[in-house]
Amino acid sequence: MRARRANSREKILAAAAAVAREAGPGSLSLEAVASRAGVSKGGLLYNFPTKAKLMQGLVENYLSDFQKALEARAAEAGHESVLSAYIKLSADDCEQPKPSASWMFSAIAEDPDFLTPIKAFKRQLFERLKEETDDLGSLLVCFLAIEGMRSMNLFDSDVLSESERQLLVATLLKIAG
Amino acid sequence: MRARRANSREKILAAAAAVAREAGPGSLSLEAVASRAGVSKGGLLYNFPTKAKLMQGLVENYLSDFQKALEARAAEAGHESVLSAYIKLSADDCEQPKPSASWMFSAIAEDPDFLTPIKAFKRQLFERLKEETDDLGSLLVCFLAIEGMRSMNLFDSDVLSESERQLLVATLLKIAG
DNA sequence: TTGACAAGACCGTCCAGCCGGTACAGTAAG
DNA sequence: CTTACTGTACCGGCTGGACGGTCTTGTCAA
Numbered sequence: 001m002r003a004r005r006a007n008s009r010e011k012i013l014a015a016a017a018a019v020a021r022e023a024g025p026g027s028l029s030l031e032a033v034a035s036r037a038g039v040s041k042g043g044l045l046y047n048f049p050t051k052a053k054l055m056q057g058l059v060e061n062y063l064s065d066f067q068k069a070l071e072a073r074a075a076e077a078g079h080e081s082v083l084s085a086y087i088k089l090s091a092d093d094c095e096q097p098k099p100s101a102s103w104m105f106s107a108i109a110e111d112p113d114f115l116t117p118i119k120a121f122k123r124q125l126f127e128r129l130k131e132e133t134d135d136l137g138s139l140l141v142c143f144l145a146i147e148g149m150r151s152m153n154l155f156d157s158d159v160l161s162e163s164e165r166q167l168l169v170a171t172l173l174k175i176a177g
Numbered sequence: 178m179r180a181r182r183a184n185s186r187e188k189i190l191a192a193a194a195a196v197a198r199e200a201g202p203g204s205l206s207l208e209a210v211a212s213r214a215g216v217s218k219g220g221l222l223y224n225f226p227t228k229a230k231l232m233q234g235l236v237e238n239y240l241s242d243f244q245k246a247l248e249a250r251a252a253e254a255g256h257e258s259v260l261s262a263y264i265k266l267s268a269d270d271c272e273q274p275k276p277s278a279s280w281m282f283s284a285i286a287e288d289p290d291f292l293t294p295i296k297a298f299k300r301q302l303f304e305r306l307k308e309e310t311d312d313l314g315s316l317l318v319c320f321l322a323i324e325g326m327r328s329m330n331l332f333d334s335d336v337l338s339e340s341e342r343q344l345l346v347a348t349l350l351k352i353a354g
Numbered sequence: 355t356t357g358a359c360a361a362g363a364c365c366g367t368c369c370a371g372c373c374g375g376t377a378c379a380g381t382a383a384g
Numbered sequence: 385c386t387t388a389c390t391g392t393a394c395c396g397g398c399t400g401g402a403c404g405g406t407c408t409t410g411t412c413a414a
Contacts, residue, residue, distance in 0.1 A: 026286035137348035147325030
């Protein structure tokens, strides 16, 4: 299990995300990822026997990172609700001009089912948010607005200006109470 | 311009959307589209000399359809605002369980720039909505929530139940005033 | 007959996955 | 200590197949 020089697995995952972000989701080939990770193609295939496994690894990595970040935010003092934590986390995520998850498009092209765990995660998160409020309408609006913000970031959409995004987040936090 | 049997161009566009929707965005090849459209590959390439042109046609077709539908809604009696029309139109669009625009993923994989006209269109729409209200915060929330709803539909996400979506739309219409 | 349009074989390119190698760490017998 | 063996981590050339785009050969309406 231990790697001799470094953890190739993580390097490869990071490289895959970088390639998709910088060269476009259509350019996410095994060779490109291997080269970017400073690993040979054979080495990549050793860690991820198949491209599907690589995609799966990307999804799992993304989800566990997200989970960790959300938990950290929610545990911070001064957060009255998980929803607020989610809003702030998403706002920070969308701060970055470059979409960090373009690899999702590659995954969808490969097989739409790769996103199933992400859908399940979102539903789970939604259920959790439902438990801490009695105003389902407001929650829905907030939840979907965040979804919209994330989606725009994913599509690298500069439809909203910086100040508009800030106003949006402020308004959402007010609604969230 | 006139076609001998039917309008091949539209048939091809529809076939492309159908292939992306049913076989997955990764399966949108020229041969698959041609076959689905009941046209030979040569015939397809006659109408769209290149795959890029086909994608472009898909985008333009989508945008003009959307524009027409929105204008029709906005012109209907009883609509007090374009925002309401946009909300209702989007609600109806998302009624269909199958995402009608999976081809967008193929376009992104081909070249993310294909979506530039869509971004421009959205910005334009947003500017238009801004002019009919003085509550920018509420508009942002509504606009992004719609974006989120559309995004979930696009990703074929069944995160929200039917009744939840209805409540969402009702709440949005209330916010929109 | 002609020319607009369609057919599909064909070519070059690209890529996922395979496979035969290499290097090295740990183990253990002599 | 040394030699032989084993399993892990990684390398990179190869191949078979798929796909985009070209080209030649039809075909049918006027």
